[in-house]
Amino acid sequence: xxxxxxxxxxxxxxxxxxxxxxxxxxxxxxxxxxxxxxxxxxxxxxxxxxxxxxxxxxxxxxxxxxxxxxxxxxxxxxxxxxxxxxxxxxxxxxxxxxxxxxxxxxxxxxxxxxxxxxxxxxxxxxxxxxxxxxxxxxxxxxxxxxxxxxxxxxxxxxxxxxxxxxxxxxxxxxxxxxxxxxxxxxxxxxxxxx
Amino acid sequence: xxxxxxxxxxxxxxxxxxxxxxxxxxxxxxxxxxxxxxxxxxxxxxxxxxxxxxxxxxxxxxxxxxxxxxxxxxxxxxxxxxxxxxxxxxxxxxxxxxxxxxxxxxxxxxxxxxxxxxxxxxxxxxxxxxxxxxxxxxxxxxxxxxxxxxxxxxxxxxxxxxxxxxxxxxxxxxxxxxxxxxxxxxxxxxxxxxxxxxxxxxxxxxxxxxxxxxxxxxxxxxxxxxxxxxxxxxxxxxxxxxxxxxxxxxxxxxxxxxxxxxxxxxxxxxxxxxxxxxxxxxxxxxxxxxxxxxxxxxxxxxxxxxxxxxxxxxxxxxxxxxxxxxxxxxxxxxxxxxxxxxxxxxxxxxxxxxxxxxxxxxxxxxxxxxxxxxxxxxxxxxxxxxxxxxxxxxxxxxxxxxxxxxxxxxxxxxxxxxxxxxxxxxxxxxxxxxxxxxxxxxxxxxxxxxxxxxxxxxxxxxxxxxxxxxxxxxxxxxxxxxxxxxxxxxxxxxxxxxxxxxxxxxxxxxxxxxxxxxxxxxxxxxxxxxxxxxxxxxxxxxxxxxxxxxxxxxxxxxxxxxxxxxxxxxxxxxxxxxxxxxxxxxxxxxxxxxxxxxxxxxxxxxxxxxxxxxxxxxxxxxxxxxxxxxxxxxxxxxxxxxxxxxxxxxxxxxxxxxxxxxxxxxxxxxxxxxxxxxxxxxxxxxxxxxxxxxxxxxxxxxxxxxxxxxxxxxxxxxxxxxxxxxxxxxxxxxxxxxxxx
Numbered sequence: 001x002x003x004x005x006x007x008x009x010x011x012x013x014x015x016x017x018x019x020x021x022x023x024x025x026x027x028x029x030x031x032x033x034x035x036x037x038x039x040x041x042x043x044x045x046x047x048x049x050x051x052x053x054x055x056x057x058x059x060x061x062x063x064x065x066x067x068x069x070x071x072x073x074x075x076x077x078x079x080x081x082x083x084x085x086x087x088x089x090x091x092x093x094x095x096x097x098x099x100x101x102x103x104x105x106x107x108x109x110x111x112x113x114x115x116x117x118x119x120x121x122x123x124x125x126x127x128x129x130x131x132x133x134x135x136x137x138x139x140x141x142x143x144x145x146x147x148x149x150x151x152x153x154x155x156x157x158x159x160x161x162x163x164x165x166x167x168x169x170x171x172x173x174x175x176x177x178x179x180x181x182x183x184x185x186x187x188x189x190x191x192x193x194x
Numbered sequence: 195x196x197x198x199x200x201x202x203x204x205x206x207x208x209x210x211x212x213x214x215x216x217x218x219x220x221x222x223x224x225x226x227x228x229x230x231x232x233x234x235x236x237x238x239x240x241x242x243x244x245x246x247x248x249x250x251x252x253x254x255x256x257x258x259x260x261x262x263x264x265x266x267x268x269x270x271x272x273x274x275x276x277x278x279x280x281x282x283x284x285x286x287x288x289x290x291x292x293x294x295x296x297x298x299x300x301x302x303x304x305x306x307x308x309x310x311x312x313x314x315x316x317x318x319x320x321x322x323x324x325x326x327x328x329x330x331x332x333x334x335x336x337x338x339x340x341x342x343x344x345x346x347x348x349x350x351x352x353x354x355x356x357x358x359x360x361x362x363x364x365x366x367x368x369x370x371x372x373x374x375x376x377x378x379x380x381x382x383x384x385x386x387x388x389x390x391x392x393x394x395x396x397x398x399x400x401x402x403x404x405x406x407x408x409x410x411x412x413x414x415x416x417x418x419x420x421x422x423x424x425x426x427x428x429x430x431x432x433x434x435x436x437x438x439x440x441x442x443x444x445x446x447x448x449x450x451x452x453x454x455x456x457x458x459x460x461x462x463x464x465x466x467x468x469x470x471x472x473x474x475x476x477x478x479x480x481x482x483x484x485x486x487x488x489x490x491x492x493x494x495x496x497x498x499x500x501x502x503x504x505x506x507x508x509x510x511x512x513x514x515x516x517x518x519x520x521x522x523x524x525x526x527x528x529x530x531x532x533x534x535x536x537x538x539x540x541x542x543x544x545x546x547x548x549x550x551x552x553x554x555x556x557x558x559x560x561x562x563x564x565x566x567x568x569x570x571x572x573x574x575x576x577x578x579x580x581x582x583x584x585x586x587x588x589x590x591x592x593x594x595x596x597x598x599x600x601x602x603x604x605x606x607x608x609x610x611x612x613x614x615x616x617x618x619x620x621x622x623x624x625x626x627x628x629x630x631x632x633x634x635x636x637x638x639x640x641x642x643x644x645x646x647x648x649x650x651x652x653x654x655x656x657x658x659x660x661x662x663x664x665x666x667x668x669x670x671x672x673x674x675x676x677x678x679x680x681x682x683x684x685x686x687x688x689x690x691x692x693x694x695x696x697x698x699x700x701x702x703x704x705x706x707x708x709x710x711x712x713x714x715x716x717x718x719x720x721x722x723x724x725x726x727x728x729x730x731x732x733x734x735x736x737x738x739x740x741x742x743x744x745x746x747x748x749x750x751x752x753x754x755x756x757x758x759x760x761x762x763x764x765x766x767x768x769x770x771x772x773x774x775x776x777x778x779x780x781x782x783x784x785x786x787x788x789x790x791x792x793x794x795x796x797x798x799x800x801x802x803x804x805x806x807x808x809x810x811x812x813x814x815x816x817x818x819x820x821x822x823x824x825x826x827x828x829x830x831x832x833x834x835x836x837x838x839x840x841x842x843x844x845x846x847x848x849x850x851x852x853x854x855x856x857x858x859x860x861x862x863x864x865x866x867x868x869x870x871x872x873x874x875x876x877x878x879x880x881x882x883x884x885x886x887x888x889x890x891x892x893x894x895x896x897x898x899x900x901x902x903x904x905x906x907x908x909x910x911x912x913x914x915x916x917x918x919x920x921x922x923x924x925x926x927x928x929x930x931x932x933x934x935x
Contacts, residue, residue: 066539067622069528071521072807074384075211075233076530076646078625081522081541088522088542096626098633098645099211099530105232106805110818114498114520115545118898119815121500121517122546125896130510132896137547138584140514145561147492148466155462156432161447164396165471166389167808169526170535171597172551173388173396174403176470178420179555182564184430186408186441187464187777189398191476191808192195192389193445193922 067094070108071167075099077108088115157184166191195393196920197351197360198380200741202373203677203732204608205405206390208662209343209379210532210648215631216377217241219335219342221250223363224274224349224926228258229804231347231383231531235262247342248335252277252324253349254799255829255877256870265332268872271799272353272754272927273322277329278362279310279751280318282369284333286310292371298693299676300368301684302740305748313751321751321762336370341377348385349801352926354768354782357919358749361741365749368737374663374675376632384531386808387521391529394649395601395610399441399776404605406713408438415714419604421570430564436460442777444477445916445923448486449778459777466492470518470551473809475502475883478923480910481859484508484886496554499811502883502907505894515896518551519544520812525591527598527618532660534633534646537618543588550588552597557583571600606721607713609650609659609731617647617654633660644672652721652731663737665698669730673698678707678733685742692734701728708733745769745918753786754927755915756851758797758874760788769918776921785914790851794929796834797875798850800908801926806881813881814901826885826905827866829877830932835867838932842867845935847888848876850928853914861906862888862935876930878908886910 063082070077078097082090091112093102104111124140125132151159160183164176173190180188195205202208214220214237227234239262241247251263254271269277285291286307296303315326336342344363353359364380372378384390395403406412417424431437439459442450450464467490474483487493487507495503496518504515521528523544529535544550549557559568560583572593595615602611620640627638633645634657647658652669659672667673675697680690691705712720712731724731740747751766753759769782805823806813813819828848830840840846842865849860862885863878871877884891884904892900908925915924 066541067625068522068538068541069387069530069536071387071528073231074387074389074531075231076387076528076532076534076536077233078536083542086542094625098625098628098630099534100233101236101630103233103236106819106822107807107813108233110813110816111522113816113818114812115522115542117499117812117815119901120498120546120548121515121896121899124514124516124547126515127504127509127511127513132515137516137549140516141557141561141584144492144494144514145558148562151465151491155465157430158432158436158441158460159462159465160468161442161450161464161466162468163444163447163470163472164392164468166384166386166392167471167521168392168396168551169388169521169524169528169538170391170395170601171526171594172555173392174601175552175555175597177396177403178416179559179568181402181416181427182420182422182430182559182568183562184432184437186399186437186439187447187450188441189444189447190389190392190396191386191444191472192393192398193443193917193920 063089065092070104070111071114072107077104079104079108079111081112088112158187160185161187164188164190195382197357198364198382200357200738200744201361201364202663202737203679203735204662205393206662207380207382207384207532208373209376209381210534210633210660211237212630212633213376213379213661214238214343214381215240215244217247217341217343218245218377219248219250219339221252221332221336221342221344222259222263223252223344223346225345225347225383226253226257226259226801227345227383228262230802232804234383235259248339250332250335254797254872254875255801265328265335267324267328267332270321270323271797271875273751274350274359275355275362275749275751276313276318276321277324278366279313280315280322280329281333281336282306282310282366283313284315284330285337285369288337290337291369295368295371295373298696299736301688301690301736301738306365306739309748309750340370341372341375342370343372343377343379343381345381345383347383349926351917352922352924354755354915354917354924355746355749355752356917356922357744358746362749364737365739368739373737374661374665376661379661382531387530388528390531390533391527391535394529394608395605399443403601404607404610406607408440410438411714413437416604418716419600420567422567426567440776443921444472445921446776446778448479448483451486451490452482453778457779459774464490466490468494468496469501469503470496473501473503473811473883474506475809475907475909476880478909478912478925479854479914480886480907482854496551497811498548499815499901500895500899501811502809505884505891506886516554517546517548518554519548519588523548524550524588525594530646533648535613535618536646537615537622540591548587552589552593553583553586557586572596603716606715606718609652611718612651612654612656612658613647613649614654621645621647650674650732652725653718665696667698668700669698669725669728670700674730674732675705675734676737678705678735680735680738682707690736692736697734698728698730701730705734705736755782755786755924756790756794756913756927756929757786758791758795758929760791763788772918780916780921782918785853790929794849794851794931796930796932798848798878798911798913798928798930799875799926800878800880800912803879803881806879808881809883810881811883811901814903817902820902824903825864826879826882827864829866829868829871831869831871831873832867833873834876834932835865838934840865840867840932840934847933847935848878848911848930850911850913850930859911860887861908861910863906876932880908880925883907
């Protein structure tokens with residue numbers, strides 16, 4: 001029997017991307033990127049065998065791949081996100097990307113955690129009597145807008161200030177400025193000046 | 195950004211990161227790309243290896259970037275202008291200036307000459323701490339190795355005279371003739387992933403999208419684009435006056451809560467504040483931010499994570515934290531530092547109960563009664579989305595496309611026209627055909643296009659403009675002159691149009707004004723007309739050494755408001771107090787007290803580190819990154835530490851002057867004893883939050899949402915001080931004192 005070295009996650013993919021970096025096996029990559037320490041789906045990937053029969057024929061399940069851009073600094077590095085059953089399970093280098101040619105810094109290599117971090121805020125909450133209380137979106141939005149209408153009636157539209165973000169996408173940033181204009185104030189700003 | 199716009203006409207990085215591969219010298223001033231823009235270092239290091247480019251790092255701190263530099267200059271924070279003027283002086287004395295560039299494409303070189311003459315090498319050495327010999331070495335390296343680029347970031351801009359500082363960087367590049375050519379340029383590196391895009395097509399309190407401003411013509415233009423009557427828009431505001439008056443900024447909005455309305459530029463305090471992807475720990479004067487958050491009636495924080503905002507104020511109600519989706523959970527585009535638009539495919543649906551910003555904004559508009567107007571141009575894709583937004587987590591891809599098309603339709607001023615969703619998506623699939631050095635596609639359906647279709651991109655066949663102000667290529671291929679923004683003549687009667695022989699190839703070979711109404715003609719007829727004649731729609735003007743319409747028309751040195759050199763304050767004082775700036779009073783001279791240098795003798799500066807970013811609510815909630823850089827610290831030089839009896843790892847208190855409140859602010863952090871900083875300066879990373887003046891706020895987070903690492907915010911002790919033009923906060927030069935805790 002001929003044994004060949006395979007990437008640990010090979011059983012999960014057919015993508016050509018998987019063969020692009022033969023120097024680093026999956027386990028080493030997971031370790032160095034820290035991915036293996038994660039929760040959920042990623043954890044289960046590490047336990048696959050490192051060697052298997054070269055003649056294995058079973059069609060491996062596919063990972064969906066999406067090209068995206070890191071959301072940290074303004075360099076604009078691309079990478080490929082891999083999704084299985086609606087869960088973001090791994091990242092791969094986008095070697096052809098003209099700016100970063102596949103490489104990422106510590107933050108970019110950890111991009112996945114922005115979505116899978118267990119510290120994510122999961123549902124709307126409000127502070128009541130010094131305690132955080134879970135509420136529904138509908139309750140939150142109706143209370144917020146009722147208060148806004150009240151403030152507008154008493155003090156006018158300039159009693160609202162809106163701090164938005166340079167981490168928002170073009171479309172969302174544009175929409176915030178438009179929203180503020182239609183609310184009726186110029187009290188709207190983001191991090192460009194800080 | 196404002197500095198660049200005041201010189202060249204546009205507030206944007208002129209060249210691109212890949213283009214640094216063409217540079218023969220790279221001056222990095224007030225910036226640390228090795229940590230803050232790590233991947234851009236690949237291009238810088240390629241220039242160093244392949245071109246033998248000279249890398250010059252100018253910074254108060256010996257950074258990880260300085261470690262790669264051929265020349266390192268330790269500059270006292272806030273003295274960039276004397277340093278740059280010292281260089282220009284040497285360049286002029288030796289006749290190294292580019293006379294063609296200066297004569298044919300700039301305005302009022304004489305004014306600059308008169309100002310730089312004040313800064314001989316001895317004066318520069320006294321103010322900046324950079325020796326005469328080193329100054330000459332840098333000037334000669336820049337002059338001998340052209341083209342060269344100058345790169346900066348917040349180290350140059352976060353000063354009370356930040357706009358003036360940036361203009362001198364531009365002036366240096368004009369004098370050296372490095373503008374408008376590959377390998378040259380003014381390459382400001384910006385901070386956030388889409389900060390250039392949100393600056394371009396978001397806009398702050400002084401402008402609508404596309405830098406149109408907020409005068410009546412701007413409102414009429416955008417009302418037309420948004421397909422709503424101007425009168426309706428006007429009716430939404432308190433008055434026409436308030437509609438055309440710049441609002442509060444992120445830097446000082448909290449004064450709108452705290453100060454008496456009589457002192458404000460509007461007749462009411464701020465009663466409600468929204469945050470959307472914005473942490474309060476990136477704002478200076480944190481104790482005042484905290485008090486404002488305690489006084490305001492309603493705080494709403496839309497964010498994927500719980501930020502500092504939710505835990506900083508001592509209050510028992512009135513805060514809502516609403517889960518927003520990250521950019522990975524939606525289709526969208528972002529514009530990187532060098533104006534490249536890149537498309538993001540959605541990776542996963544919004545997780546848990548998170549919603550996208552657009553879904554949230556439409557829901558708010560629906561409940562507040564202006565949804566009909568807000569979504570007018572998204573109509574085409576509205577099928578499939580329920581009539582009520584109450585349960586909608588995200589919009590379909592076509593709706594995002596529609597928003598971008600609305601941007602394409604309205605943002606004519608800077609040519610955000612050809613970056614259609616179709617082209618961005620096509621580029622994403624053809625990324626492999628773009629050349630690494632020029633960022634230009636070779637073959638395939640995108641043949642000839644620039645990666646990211648950098649603006650100005652005048653129509654859906656235009657390749658984009660990856661290098662601004664480049665006259666050796668035709669407009670149709672991305673050529674342009676300096677923008678003719680200030681009319682055909684300066685107030686002194688001199689021409690503001692470029693000289694004969696200096697114009698983008700293939701068009702009229704001389705200066706010309708901007709095409710009439712090119713920015714407001716929604717039929718794009720004006721743009722087509724200009725393009726047909728090989729003229730650039732925004733004209734072919736001159737860059738300005740003298741920006742007559744803003745404070746310090748020709749930049750001059752001004753000591754930081756908190757200067758460690760009281761002896762220099764008399765000669766180089768700060769500005770006069772300003773009664774109203776972005777709706778708040780802004781004192782300068784009355785805040786510049788020479789005695790502070792005695793009580794607070796150490797210079798305080800701040801910056802970023804590679805593992806974290808901004809307020810870092812997301813990165814500190816990531817245990818791999820936290821493991822790499824687990825806690826807040828202060829960098830102290832061994833001499834300073836030893837003189838204070840502080841050892842590496844000791845807890846220290848850092849106290850800053852009693853600016854606005856009559857009491858010093860203070861933070862308790864661990865000492866990192868290192869020679870990266872000089873003995874007169876301490877450095878603080880500014881990413882932490884969740885501890886205030888020695889007290890942890892970790893227990894105030896909703897259960898399970900506290901980040902893995904909390905720490906004092908540097909911005910609790912950064913001093914009062916704001917740029918005279920943009921109101922950017924002066925976090926890079928303050929004063930402090932330290933003691934062992």
